[in-house]
Amino acid sequence: MPINRVAIGLPREDVVHPGALKAALAEFISTAIFVFAGQGSGMAFSKLTDNASNTPAGIIMASLAHAFGLFVGVSTAANISGGHVNPAVTFGAFLGGNISLLRGILYWIAQLLGSTVACLLLKFSTHGMTTSAFALSSGVNVWNAFVFEIVMTFGLVYTVYATAIDPKKGDVGIIAPLAIGFVVGANILAGGAFEGASMNPAVSFGPALVSWDWTNHWVYWVGPLIGGGLAGIIYNLFFITLTHEPVPSTSEF
Numbered sequence: 021m022p023i024n025r026v027a028i029g030l031p032r033e034d035v036v037h038p039g040a041l042k043a044a045l046a047e048f049i050s051t052a053i054f055v056f057a058g059q060g061s062g063m064a065f066s067k068l069t070d071n072a073s074n075t076p077a078g079i080i081m082a083s084l085a086h087a088f089g090l091f092v093g094v095s096t097a098a099n100i101s102g103g104h105v106n107p108a109v110t111f112g113a114f115l116g117g118n119i120s121l122l123r124g125i126l127y128w129i130a131q132l133l134g135s136t137v138a139c140l141l142l143k144f145s146t147h148g149m150t151t152s153a154f155a156l157s158s159g160v161n162v163w164n165a166f167v168f169e170i171v172m173t174f175g176l177v178y179t180v181y182a183t184a185i186d187p188k189k190g191d192v193g194i195i196a197p198l199a200i201g202f203v204v205g206a207n208i209l210a211g212g213a214f215e216g217a218s219m220n221p222a223v224s225f226g227p228a229l230v231s232w233d234w235t236n237h238w239v240y241w242v243g244p245l246i247g248g249g250l251a252g253i254i255y256n257l258f259f260i261t262l263t264h265e266p267v268p269s270t271s272e273f
């Protein structure tokens with residue numbers, strides 16, 4: 021089982037080692053880039069529409085900004101930290117035995133700080149506009165949103181495993197960050213109108229902290245962590261850990 025491969029790690033290797041600190045810095049910068057683009061697109065929409073209610077055009081704008089921003093964020097960090105840019109991805113990688121607990125905590129800290137700094141910069145550069153926290157739409161309850169977040173994040177982390185983590189992936193090059201950006205953009209088109217479609221606790225944390233609005237915030241942590249964790253365990257169990265039996269050659273018949 022993949023869960024048997026989880027590791028705690030060693031502080032000197034996974035926390036204070038120069039390589040670990042470089043990886044954390046890469047996660048910090050990439051998450052800041054991603055959140056600045058994604059959250060900034062929503063603030064720009066509010067500015068252009070004089071704080072009008074969201075529209076289909078606004079959802080498309082958010083989808084494109086998050087897809088492009090994540091593509092860049094993952095691409096720039098991929099060769100340094102693996103390009104997680106998301107605590108749910110890190111959690112899924114941990115449960116699949118692909119990152120130690122201590123390194124994962126270091127990544128989480130870097131990702132949350134990156135999101136917070138991005139939101140502070142947006143608040144300052146927009147002359148005090150609100151960095152809106154994720155919220156449920158009218159007629160949507162927390163359990164609807166909870167399931168949305170589980171399913172969408174499962175799809176995201178499954179895509180990360182298939183294109184970036186699986187040792188059999190081959191030389192996919194630019195395909196991995198492109199696919200990861202695409203699945204996030206597609207999920208925003210699906211869930212954005214209902215509950216914002218976070219799929220990323222760091223993306224939710226920064227705006228909530230800066231605006232100090234924690235309404236239903238747990239949904240945007242628990243849902244993505246469950247979805248990401250399930251994707252990590254399932255992908256490892258069925259596509260990495262359980263190898264196919266070798267096919268007999270013709271000479272064995």
